[in-house]
Amino acid sequence: MRLALIAPLAGVIAGCAATPPAQPEQRTVDVTVTYRERILLPPGHTLKVTLDDVSLADAPSRTLAEATVDLEGRGPPYAVQLSTPALDLDPRHEYAVRAEIRDPAGALRFTTDTRHSVLTRGAPDRVDIVLVGVSAP
Numbered sequence: 001m002r003l004a005l006i007a008p009l010a011g012v013i014a015g016c017a018a019t020p021p022a023q024p025e026q027r028t029v030d031v032t033v034t035y036r037e038r039i040l041l042p043p044g045h046t047l048k049v050t051l052d053d054v055s056l057a058d059a060p061s062r063t064l065a066e067a068t069v070d071l072e073g074r075g076p077p078y079a080v081q082l083s084t085p086a087l088d089l090d091p092r093h094e095y096a097v098r099a100e101i102r103d104p105a106g107a108l109r110f111t112t113d114t115r116h117s118v119l120t121r122g123a124p125d126r127v128d129i130v131l132v133g134v135s136a137p
Contacts, residue, residue, distance in 0.1 A: 044104030
């Protein structure tokens with residue numbers, strides 16, 4: 001008799017248990033960044049890499065993912081991984097990765113000068129970026 005009462009109660013309790021929400025599927029882009037100059041940047045320089053929706057020619061790009069890395073005096077190449085929910089991507093849109101390195105004062109030292117398309121329209125999910133130096137003002 002007791003077993004007949006306990007079994008349904010156990011089912012009710014199990015049904016009330018909190019289930020973690022499902023994590024949305026992520027799309028990841030692996031990025032390697034380097035520059036041609038054979039120099040080692042002193043500590044304090046930072047690398048910023050962004051994944052942008054660059055579909056609209058007459059509007060600013062929209063950033064979907066971003067990573068900022070303190071270079072800590074390390075030399076290139078630098079590896080960064082950017083992730084965004086797959087639901088945020090539209091297969092009709094075009095996405096690109098860009099990168100820049102700034103000195104401790106925030107002045108731009110290196111930047112992307114070429115579009116690096118990723119994720120849609122047959123573009124890869126991995127990109128190698130070679131930054132170009134920026135002249136001091």
